[in-house]
Amino acid sequence: MKQAIVLIFLLFGLRVFSQQVADNKYLPVVKKANQKEEIFVDEAHNNFHTVSNRFKPFATLLRRAGYTVKGFTNKFSDNSLKKIKTLVISNALASGSRPPFVTPTKSAFTNEEIKVIKKWVAKGGSLFLIADHMPFAGASEKLGAAFEFKFYDSFLLDKDRRGIFDFSKKNSMLAKHKITSNKSPYGKIKRVRTFTGQAFKIPNKAQSILKTNEKLIVYLPDTMWRFSSKTKRFKATNMSQGAVIKYKKGKVAVFGEAAMFTAQLAGRSQFKVGMNAEEASENYKFLLNLIYWLQSK
Numbered sequence: 001m002k003q004a005i006v007l008i009f010l011l012f013g014l015r016v017f018s019q020q021v022a023d024n025k026y027l028p029v030v031k032k033a034n035q036k037e038e039i040f041v042d043e044a045h046n047n048f049h050t051v052s053n054r055f056k057p058f059a060t061l062l063r064r065a066g067y068t069v070k071g072f073t074n075k076f077s078d079n080s081l082k083k084i085k086t087l088v089i090s091n092a093l094a095s096g097s098r099p100p101f102v103t104p105t106k107s108a109f110t111n112e113e114i115k116v117i118k119k120w121v122a123k124g125g126s127l128f129l130i131a132d133h134m135p136f137a138g139a140s141e142k143l144g145a146a147f148e149f150k151f152y153d154s155f156l157l158d159k160d161r162r163g164i165f166d167f168s169k170k171n172s173m174l175a176k177h178k179i180t181s182n183k184s185p186y187g188k189i190k191r192v193r194t195f196t197g198q199a200f201k202i203p204n205k206a207q208s209i210l211k212t213n214e215k216l217i218v219y220l221p222d223t224m225w226r227f228s229s230k231t232k233r234f235k236a237t238n239m240s241q242g243a244v245i246k247y248k249k250g251k252v253a254v255f256g257e258a259a260m261f262t263a264q265l266a267g268r269s270q271f272k273v274g275m276n277a278e279e280a281s282e283n284y285k286f287l288l289n290l291i292y293w294l295q296s297k
Contacts (some may be wrong), residue, residue, distance in 0.1 A: 019267055022056040026263035026276040028284050032066040033185065037085045037295050040072040045092035045108045048136065049258055055090060057263035057275065058287070065288055076113040081120045086294055090130040090258050093139045101224040105138025105153050118146045121250035126294040130258045133163075134224050137198040137256065147245065147252050148203035155219045156199040156212065156236060156256065161227060163196030166279070167210045167241070175209050179244070184289040192242075193280035195273050197257025199239040210242035210255075244293070251294050261287050 039062060041051045049055035051071045059069040072087065074080040081087070092108035109117075121127050131140035131151060138153030145151070157163045167173040168191040174180060180189040192210065199212045216236040221227055242255040255261070260283050263276035275283040 020054055020264045022054050023263040023265045023276045024056060026057050030065045038068040038070060039086045040070050040084050042089040043071040044073050044075055046095055046097055048091035054264060055262050058261050061284055076116045078116055086126045088128040091132050091136040101135040103153055103222050105135040107142045108139040109143050114143050114146050121252060122248040124249040126250060127252045128294060130255045132197045132258045144254060147247060149254050150201035152198060152218055152220060154198050156197055156241060157217055157219055165194050167192045173211045175211055177207060177209055179209060179289045179293050185292050186285040186288045189282050189286050191282055192286050193283060194241055194257040195259040197241060199236045199241050200256055202240050202243045206243045206245035208240035208243045210240060212236035212239045212241055253290060253294055
């Protein structure tokens with residue numbers, strides 16, 4: 001029976017991964033933000049999510065809230081980032097990467113680009129880094145490490161190898177922070193849902209917003225979506241799926257799951273995955289509060 005469940009899960013994962021499309025009908029009512037800074041979304045690193053594709057609901061939500069959102073198609077350099085305040089990087093991959101994804105995963109960024117990003121944040125830039133389950137975690141591992149976040153090219157799952165989780169005040173997995181409090185511009189957040197990603201270790205000065213525990217497991221397969229009794233694993237005790245840190249004059253938000261910040265239709269049945277899911281009704285407010293925190297002084 002367990003083998004059948006695992007097989008269904010694997011087929012589900014592979015099918016959904018290839019058939020995710022943006023749900024452009026997802027249009028929650030939002031109030032205008034006071035911030036006027038432009039938000040740039042990386043599209044220069046073979047990104048799975050871009051503003052014109054699977055991250056279009058992300059861009060649409062922020063635009064309706066008053067922000068200007070643009071795709072960023074340049075490699076990272078001192079010159080290209082010179083006038084940018086907020087940069088979003090979601091599920092980057094090395095050039096030429098394609099299924100089947102096997103370890104080791106190549107970095108999506110050159111060592112020079114990582115140095116540039118680190119220096120840019122130190123001078124006051126705001127980085128929103130999203131690195132999902134394998135291979136995306138591995139592709140951003142070096143960039144995360146530049147800010148002392150430890151990524152694992154992995155999947156965060158429960159004991160039945162399912163990866164949809166609710167982080168709430170009730171289960172103590174959603175932390176107290178300006179982003180989740182009554183003082184945030186879009187109100188208090190009681191629950192956030194994620195849709196299969198990775199968990200990571202955070203530096204001492206960072207604060208985990210989405211806290212994982214010993215009930216969740218980090219699986220490290222050699223090939224994406226392929227699991228067996230021999231697959232390496234360990235408990236996700238005191239790890240995180242979403243954390244923030246102030247780095248010198250700048251800020252960094254790191255999250256291990258991307259679907260939670262967009263709205264998608266997946267598989268042949270076109271079921272809802274992301275902010276549009278009924279159980280994720282507060283995710284859009286969480287995203288808006290997070291962007292506000294990144295842009296505030």
